[in-house]
Amino acid sequence: MFKANSNYASTPELKKKVTVKDIKTVHTSFKKSIKKTKCLCSSCLEIIDGEVFEENGEIWLYKQCGKDGEQRVRHLISNPIVYYALQELHKDRVALNExxxxxxxxxxxxxxxxxxxxxxxxxxxxxxxxxxxxxxxxxxxxxxxxxxxxxxxxxxxxxxxxxxxxxxxxxxxxxxxxxxxxxxxxxxxxxxxxxxxxxxxxxxxxxxxxxxxxxxxxxxxxxxxxxxxxxxxxxxxxxxxxxxxxxxxxxxxxxxxxxxxxxxxxxxxxxxxxxxxxxxxxxxxxxxxxxxxxxxxxxxxxxxxxxxxxxxxxxxxRKLRFREGIKEPPCSVSCYLLRDGKKYVSLDSIINLPKVNHCLQSLEAHIDREKNRCVNIGRLLLIKEFYVLLCATLFNVKVFKYACKALVYFLSNPTRFTNLYFMFINVLSVMVGQYPDKHTIEFSLFKTCNMHTESGNGKSLPTCLREIYADAGKL
Ligand SMILES: [Zn+2]
Missing domain, CATH: 3.20.20.70 (Aldolase class I)
Structure with missing residues (x-):
């Protein structure tokens, strides 16, 4: 894993790790159907059937329009490692747009x-x-x-x-x-x-x-x-x-x-x-x-x-506050870098991120929106992962050190960033994402879309779909 503790962009060791993870070298040539979906015909913009599949180490979208025939495009998230990771993360979720x-x-x-x-x-x-x-x-x-x-x-x-x-x-x-x-x-x-x-x-x-x-x-x-x-x-x-x-x-x-x-x-x-x-x-x-x-x-x-x-x-x-919505959409990825004086560090230089994620995943699965907050907190106290997580953070010198720095940062900036979540953490998030266009739009991504645009009379559409329609004069 990534362990930045200095200006890592110039660290040869990390560059090497990137090369090893190059997805194009780990996938071989084969065709595998992943799922059926709905999408737009790139020509007439009608909603048509489509299929997501993997071939030659990339994710593709196959579409068939009764009027305009077959179409085949690179999927919006054509990188299989990222595609499968996001699919897994979003598979059981349905969320209102935040x-x-x-x-x-x-x-x-x-x-x-x-x-x-x-x-x-x-x-x-x-x-x-x-x-x-x-x-x-x-x-x-x-x-x-x-x-x-x-x-x-x-x-x-x-x-x-x-x-x-x-x-x-x-x-x-x-x-x-x-x-x-x-x-x-x-x-x-x-x-x-x-x-x-x-x-x-x-x-x-x-x-x-x-x-x-x-x-x-x-x-x-x-x-x-x-x-x-x-x-x-x-x-x-x-x-x-x-x-x-x-x-x-x-x-x-x-x-x-x-x-x-x-x-x-x-x-x-x-x-x-x-x-x-x-x-x-x-x-x-x-x-x-x-x-x-x-x-x-x-x-x-x-x-x-x-x-x-x-x-x-x-x-x-969000679940503990009974709020709807989702933070991370299915069409982007982001990472956190904590500022630390003139340097910056990654989260996984402080905590074992895969292990922490495993615990968080389990915690999330044990919260039931139908139950009240006390019942939910009680349920969390009964699972092993809660204590694993607690130990991984409370008895971690690096976490303690960073928490102290965060406190100093917060106290020295009392009026700043007051409207933010976790305003005391001096963090930069680097995000990569893209809105689909008429070729790449795929409706299965909408169920956890976090960004809609108002489209008249109190209704809204996923921003990508709204703008594709507006661009074609079809709204
Ligand atoms: Zn068509």
Missing amino acids: GLIFKTTYRCNQQCLYCFMSANEHDIPDVDKKKLIGQIKQFKGDVVYLSGGEPTLRDDLCDIIAEIKNLSFRSVLFTNGKKLTDRTYVRKLKKTGLDAVILQFDSLDDEDCLKICGEKLAALKMAVVENLKKEGMCTLLYVNVVGGINDTRVKALFDYAISHDNIRLLFFNPLWPIGRRGESKKLNFSDMLDCVVKKLGIPYDYFIESTRFSTYVFEIL
């Missing part, structure tokens, strides 16, 4: 060459505030995502955030950051109750920004991150990875993110071929993950074990 995206405007103060919304091309007025709040009230999950176009173009954005807070949802803002160069505005957003900002952050190189967004934006983005840091705003960086342009910037973006403790997520998302889309080299989820694994020296195993850990921990907490 997050819901609301499109507050179709206007934007940027004209990116790549934009799944095709912002500024629609003649659609901004959604009326009252109507928007009415839609939000019907949402059953936890997190409201305010999206656009560019939501900061709305003068009533803070009023909307205040209403969301009154309704006891968390609020997260998608933004290109241009308006956040004004620190007073950032302070106002924070004071109003905004929980986090998802900042589009494609590159630290102006030439890349020019090719992707049509503008030199590197200095602006860095100034925005500084403002967000000064105001203690939880910051998530969303990297729209365009093959042939910024796919070589993975390490530079990581180095930047790890050195800013307000940045809690670095999300590498290969270009979604929807809406306005300039030229690009094709890049899917598995290509992206390969690239991140190689550039950052984080093994596949660590991504998988971290994703399992996160899923179990959040599911246990």
Whole structure:
């Protein structure tokens, strides 16, 4: 397993481990049917039957349309190791979407060459505030995502955030950051109750920004991150990875993110071929993950074990709080890196992650949503894994040391990150995921989809499906 305790990206031993785990070398050529599913015909977009299968060390999707004939595409998660791990993790789960995206405007103060919304091309007025709040009230999950176009173009954005807070949802803002160069505005957003900002952050190189967004934006983005840091705003960086342009910037973006403790997520998302889309080299989820694994020296195993850990921990907490939703969707993987002074460490350098995951899995299985919290806690106290887990953490010097550091961090930053889960842990999550397009969309993934988009009259659809329909004018 991955045991980083220093700047591991330059550690030859870890690089070697990545090579050993290269999936292409461990699978031989054979064809194996995995499951029947529903999907979309890539031509007519009708819902049709499909089959997931494995061949030559990759996962594929076979589709058959009565009108347009047979189609065969690489599965969204074509890497078999990751595919089977996520299947196993999600197999008995059905979850309501934890997050819901609301499109507050179709206007934007940027004209990116790549934009799944095709912002500024629609003649659609901004959604009326009252109507928007009415839609939000019907949402059953936890997190409201305010999206656009560019939501900061709305003068009533803070009023909307205040209403969301009154309704006891968390609020997260998608933004290109241009308006956040004004620190007073950032302070106002924070004071109003905004929980986090998802900042589009494609590159630290102006030439890349020019090719992707049509503008030199590197200095602006860095100034925005500084403002967000000064105001203690939880910051998530969303990297729209365009093959042939910024796919070589993975390490530079990581180095930047790890050195800013307000940045809690670095999300590498290969270009979604929807809406306005300039030229690009094709890049899917598995290509992206390969690239991140190689550039950052984080093994596949660590991504998988971290994703399992996160899923179990959040599911246990959610079940005990009788909340619906799911933290980790079936179309992404993420891993945690704990900041420790100038260094960073992986979770499995502190705990035996597979062993801890085994215990957490057992704990989760013993919680019954139908029973009350006391009964559930009683059930947990009766199983062996509870005590194994306790021993693995309580009697672990490394855990104790890190807990002390976390306490110092928390006490020295009492007003910061107050709206976050586990705000005392100084952690960066590196995430790789991709929204399916009309070729790769596969309906079996929807049962644990955590991100929907409002699609009118209080209804919502998985974000990928909604945007595929919208792009084709079929909504
Ligand atoms: Zn068709």
